[in-house]
Amino acid sequence: MTTKAGTTLAADPAEPSPPAVRLPRRRGVEFTLLVVAVLLSVYGYCAVGLAKYGTLPPGAADYGAGLGVLALLAHLAVRLRAPYADPLLLPIAVLLNGLGLVLIHRLDLQTPADQAAPAQLNWSTLGVGLFIVVVALVRDHRVLQRYAYVSVVAALVLLALPILFPPVNGARIWVRIAGFSLQPGEFAKVLLALFFASYLAANRNALAYAGRQIWRFKRLQLPTGRVLGPIVTIWLLSVGVLVLERDLGTSLLFFGLFVILLYVATGRTGWIAVGLLLACVGAVAVGWLEPHVHSRVEDWLHPFASIEAGRGPNQLAQSLFAFAAGGLLGTGLGLGHSILIGFAAKSDFILATAGEELGLAGLSAIFLLYALLVERGYRTGLALRDPFGRLLAIGLASIVALQVFVIAGGVTGLIPLTGMAMPFLAQGGSSVVTNWIIVALLMRLSDSARRQYDGPEATGA
């Protein structure tokens, strides 16, 4: 392992180049899939109307047209500016976003005082707008590497911002200005992924091989303080987020993202061990000290305790009831009762509506859509040749993977619940916009990966 890595170390980019074949563009495939995605979403919208009122909903045409136009604009931008990009990414994003709009609209029908779908459509429009901007403006992803330190400063500012604002539902993750509420932590995810990718691409050799050896068999090697410093900083940062903002999910996400990228960059299993150890220390400490987090763990271990105590079902119990009610095939769109979950039914618990009304079949399909999205991201990472691009692709895909796992695992009772947004599906402007940017960057990266470089090889840092 050392020798193999050592030989490639001298020769700059770590991997042999893939065969120089110009891949087909597959834009027609993308267009066809986009049409399918829009039609599926419109079908879902109509199904809700039929189930609720027995007639086709009057907004179906508008909804279909709106989603269609967004998809078409994004597709045209891709055709013009990233013609080699992966043809699956955009249709998956459109389908998930369209399905999310359907589910939120469906829940809106039962909360006439609180209409979330129109705002979500506006945010989705903004998201697609930024998608087009990113695809159009970022001609080469390697340019982004220059902004690594700007990114990390911006990310830290964004993360710190909500501390100045009052907490909402126990978590200090919101910024409210003039009627708008934002979750800056969502944007910070992308910026941090950018920074991690850039930093690790530049320092991966130092991290992997420099520093003192503390174990005889070279299994665990501590790097020098200079290199280690930023890593400890990141750990402190995630714990700080946890303590100050009571946002277990985001902290978990940052940490997971960092550990994955560190492992991919250095290939050192020891880092995973250190990472897990640090995570456990942090989690246990916070679990002890922080009642908000502690109660989440208690709820996870005993979801029905509040019922037995006569206080009625908590959100997790309601969520489990919803999933159980869905069964194999679901009740059908519009026919479930996941609104019983209460205030977070449209955001954190949107998956419960999917589980109840689309059943295990529909839920699995949604999971597989996310898995496909992540898989295309990883594939892009494998196909790229520059370490920064690779790490950025893996980082972005891992954000989606971790986020889906943390929130889906939380609402289905697999792991303790943490308030996070299901990418594209859940109500939440910041989240939708961020996820569109993630997909835009993945498109950009996949375009580079599938297009043969005309110029010289990337030179890493």
Place this chain on the structure above:
Amino acid sequence: MTKYIRRAAALCVLLLVALLVNATRVQVFPSRAYDDSPANRRPVIARWAQPRGDIVVDGRPVTGSKDTGEQLRYERTYQDGPLYAPVTGFASQRYGTTLLEHAEDPLLDGSDPLLSFLPLWNDITRDRNAGGEVVTTIDAAAQQAAYLGLGARRGAVAALEPATGRVLALVSRPSYDPGVLSGNGPSVTDAWARLNGDAGKPMLNRAVRQTYPPGSTFKVVTAAAALDTGVITDLDAPTRSPAPYTLPGTTTSLANEVEGCENASLRHAFEWSCNTVFAKLGVDVGLGAMKDTARAFGFNNADLRIPFSVSPSNFDTEMDRAQLALSSIGQYDTRATPLQMAIVTAAVANGGAVRSPYLVERTTTAAGRTVATTSTRTLGQAMNPGTAMRLRELMRGVVEDGTGTNAAIPHATVGGKTGTAQHGIGNSGTPYAWFIGWAQSDDAMEPQVAVAVVVEDAETVRGDISGGGDAAPIAREVMEAVLKSTDHQLR
């Protein structure tokens, strides 16, 4: 780096598998805790999400459903609610279900697997069928006659078809409208409090859930035991019974309401309801035979269902001879529901065979396919057919020239027995007026109806209360109604 990317990808696959496996655990194998949790509103919502099946009397539904558009969507409505309340019970979203609404609940709310052609498929899709219909045996005219006959008086009526056990009428007064308990709102809570606080206990189904001392109507049972055991062989031979009669082993003396009971024949004693004769007969028959006969008629049976449960009627199994003497004239601890006394008279009318009473003729799907049919079942033989024939003769005598002349119906043979049951401490309560009887139109092969009527608080001067005066006219109207409708069917 490729190797490590692949490993990271493997981690993602692991996460995906964990999610899928866990989703399967939660969705496909939900533990019973999920479905049975009282905190889970879904079963309740599903239960009221569709119209409930109807309860049908004489081809006409007496129930309905109203779409409220609320979370618990369809509310139960009732036509002639107070009239049929002792049959239907109520189906309340807040207070649950009672009587037929309760006994046939799975069918009515559509959850009974028998309603679907493919029960297994329904299990998988978790679909609920449309609510089925419950067709009752109630004769609308008889029910109406009993209800109007009781009027404002407290009491109950039960009528049976002797040959089958079909329940033709089941009335309890005062009654209530079960419709006021449908739904969830404050009016329902108020109605519930008002009905429960009412001294008249309108929600008590007196026909099947209240036991009364049967008084002299119990003499039918005593007579059956005396004839079956051979203690009496000749209806017209004088019995060796003194009047007044001193209860064995005591100094308490038992008297009669009427004259001419000393050494009276069984026929005379039956027609004029001589307490002394029957008290002594019971003692002569003995506790063993008396309790066997009572049990054969259905006393002490706690398992009777029609399909909702019927309070058991009581005849003590351990008594001294004085207690036995009193029990034999339907006093002491002897207690019977009106339905039980209808069973007694039906057994006499049916040659001694006791048919199990039933209220549900058949159940069907919403589309009309029959799900189940109730068939006639025999509970046992209460007496020899010969005894039954002689008892019919005795009962006919009561109506023709005894205490029950008020029950006579033109162009029909009617048999009956009156009763006036004393109750309360030192007999301080207003006596219960009883009448049990059966009727057979002149052109029918067998008696078509057996009926029991009890009036708790007849609005007459205390001394005038009698089964013949208060209860017999109600019984006559019920029997007449049945005869008319069966005649109608015959033509």
